[in-house]
Structures are given as C-alpha cells and as structure tokens.
Amino acid sequence: MSKSPFRVRLLDKDLDRSDFASNSEVLNRYLTQQVSQDVRRRITACFVALTPNNRIAGYYTLASTSLLLGDLPVSISKKLPRYPSVPAVRMGRLAVDKDFEGQGLGSALLADALYRASNSEIAAYALVVDAKDIAAVGFYRHHGFIALPDSARTLFLPLQTVAKLVTQADFLRAVAATNWEEEASAEARVWDEADLSSSLDPWALKP
Numbered sequence: 001m002s003k004s005p006f007r008v009r010l011l012d013k014d015l016d017r018s019d020f021a022s023n024s025e026v027l028n029r030y031l032t033q034q035v036s037q038d039v040r041r042r043i044t045a046c047f048v049a050l051t052p053n054n055r056i057a058g059y060y061t062l063a064s065t066s067l068l069l070g071d072l073p074v075s076i077s078k079k080l081p082r083y084p085s086v087p088a089v090r091m092g093r094l095a096v097d098k099d100f101e102g103q104g105l106g107s108a109l110l111a112d113a114l115y116r117a118s119n120s121e122i123a124a125y126a127l128v129v130d131a132k133d134i135a136a137v138g139f140y141r142h143h144g145f146i147a148l149p150d151s152a153r154t155l156f157l158p159l160q161t162v163a164k165l166v167t168q169a170d171f172l173r174a175v176a177a178t179n180w181e182e183e184a185s186a187e188a189r190v191w192d193e194a195d196l197s198s199s200l201d202p203w204a205l206k207p
C-alpha cells in the first residue's frame, strides 16, 4: 500500500483557504469566508484534509444537534427511550476540492467524522448530515445513511453501527487513506493500531 497522501486536522488560521475549489460554490464560500467566524463562536468545528505541502484537499464541519424521535423511522424510534429527542452530531458540510475528487477522500473524511463522533466521551446517538442535492443524497446512501421519512435530504447513521463498522476493512481503508504521517502534529488526529480494535488487519492502517 502506498504512503497515504492526506492527514486530517482542525482548521487553523495559518492555513491558506483561498484556493479551495470544490464543485459547490456555496461550500467554497463557506470555507473561504465564513467558517472562521463560526469556529470562533463555537457554532461549529472544522476539520481539513491536508496534502503533504499543506494544501486543503477537503473539509467537513461537526456540531452538536438533536433528532426528534418523531422524525425518525418508526422501526428505529420504537427501540429508543421515550425522550422527545436524542442527541446527535451534525456534519453540516463536506466538500472535496475538484483536483482530489474520485480518489476516496470524501469517503475517508466521512469515516473520519464517524470515528470522531463515535469516540467522543459525550454521547450521541447518530451522525446527521444535510445533503445539498440529490447527488449528495446518493453519496450518503451509498455509505449506509438512512433518510428521515419526511425530509429526504437529512440523513443519519446510528453510531452504534459505526462501532461495528470499525472492525471492517473498508471503513479502515478509508480512515487509513487520511494518514500520510506517522508523527502528526499535536492537534492532528493520529490513526494507529492503538486507536482501533486489535483484530484489525495491520495493512489497512500502515502505509
């Protein structure tokens, strides 16, 4: 397996965001013009995938949210406690620069977000996403997300499912695709065997 080209870390002010160009003008503008303000106000956290020369190849945002029990499919809500809502993590935005599309980075960023959400000490029932269009709905459904019955563009994946996925090679391969450095900086997420179950294939994690 070749050395993976990306590492994922929190956005900081030293990174150049001006050239980021995904297929979505709205998501480009958000990264270049608005996200810093939202991060400063603790409205969202923003994670970026960086190339070895610190170019931003993709990004996503995470924030707390909740899901109304009544909005979930009945087959799922009937298994949950009778609270009005359950806690969740919202991935409000996800975008990959056009130069890096189709290489698995979108999947890897999704896996990274799922891993962070499912490993937080603060409980959340699901990762929730807002798909910006029908194509994005297809991307999330392809990854196992379930649409809310009355809001097809809002999809979720129970994080219990993710805990099971962590033992599966595809998920790991996506996560491993974001590790180009063994020694990442302090704020970067370092993925290594210690983070994951001992039953994993080492090839999936080591470049």
Ligand SMILES: CC(C)(COP(=O)(O)OP(=O)(O)OC[C@H]1O[C@@H](n2cnc3c(N)ncnc32)[C@H](O)[C@@H]1OP(=O)(O)O)[C@@H](O)C(=O)NCCC(=O)NCCS
Pocket (backbone or CB within 6 Å): 022, 023, 024, 027, 093, 094, 095, 096, 097, 100, 101, 102, 103, 104, 105, 106, 107, 108, 130, 131, 132, 133, 134, 135, 136, 137, 138, 139, 140, 142
């Ligand atoms: C959607 C987006 C994030 C995908 O990123 P990417 O790096 O090109 O995607 P990947 O290469 O990781 O694709 C991973 C898988 O998803 C599948 N996929 C991608 N788009 C899909 C779609 N519209 N419908 C179904 N599957 C799709 C790919 O076929 C691939 O499948 P495979 O792993 O089984 O081969 C990227 O195209 C993008 O930034 N688009 C503009 C912004 C956007 O739509 N964001 C979505 C959230 S609002």
